Amino acid sequence: MAPVVRAAINPGAGPVRTCVGCRQRTAKSELLRVVVGPGPDGRPAVVPDPAATAAGRGAHLHPTVECYELAVRRRAFSRALRVKEGLHNVPVGEYLATRATDQ
Template sequence: MAGPVRTCVGCRERAAKSELLRVVAGTDSRGRPAAVPDPEGTAAGRGAHLHPTTACYDSAVRRRAFPRALRSGTGLGTAPLEEYLASLTTTPRTTDQDWSSSS
């Protein structure tokens, strides 16, 4: 692996930093403490890394990895992160061919 290597808090596998999503402690839309995505990797503070998959997210939530990795209290929500991961899987894919027109 070239470049920095980090460990996914979900599956505990090592991967290149560029393959993982950085997660930081922040607030949700209601101002409550939450694990929030930092896709650019520029937010200040301690970060945790996660494969951007629902399997790794579910594993990290089950293991209570976010509060431990981010060194925050146990009341850390994950709704913003869950919404972000859902938006990645529901993004429409573009193709080079327009299938709607018949030739």
């Protein structure tokens, strides 16, 4: 039996995660982690975790508006975070919008 050969992104780059928007595998350090947290109205929402220190299950996303919109269109946040009810994703969109204007 032949050994399984797996393609490495960059072995020295550290852990690799998949973006929930575009589904591309990328180094964890290049992605924004998002988790379920309280939204502005107190209901569960997808919130950014830029320090990647929040407890609980997280998902990763390229910090671009394009990947965010793909994730919203595909309803990827609730699937990746394993939440049955609909999540508000406005906090992540606002975070990305302010980050884009800062650059």
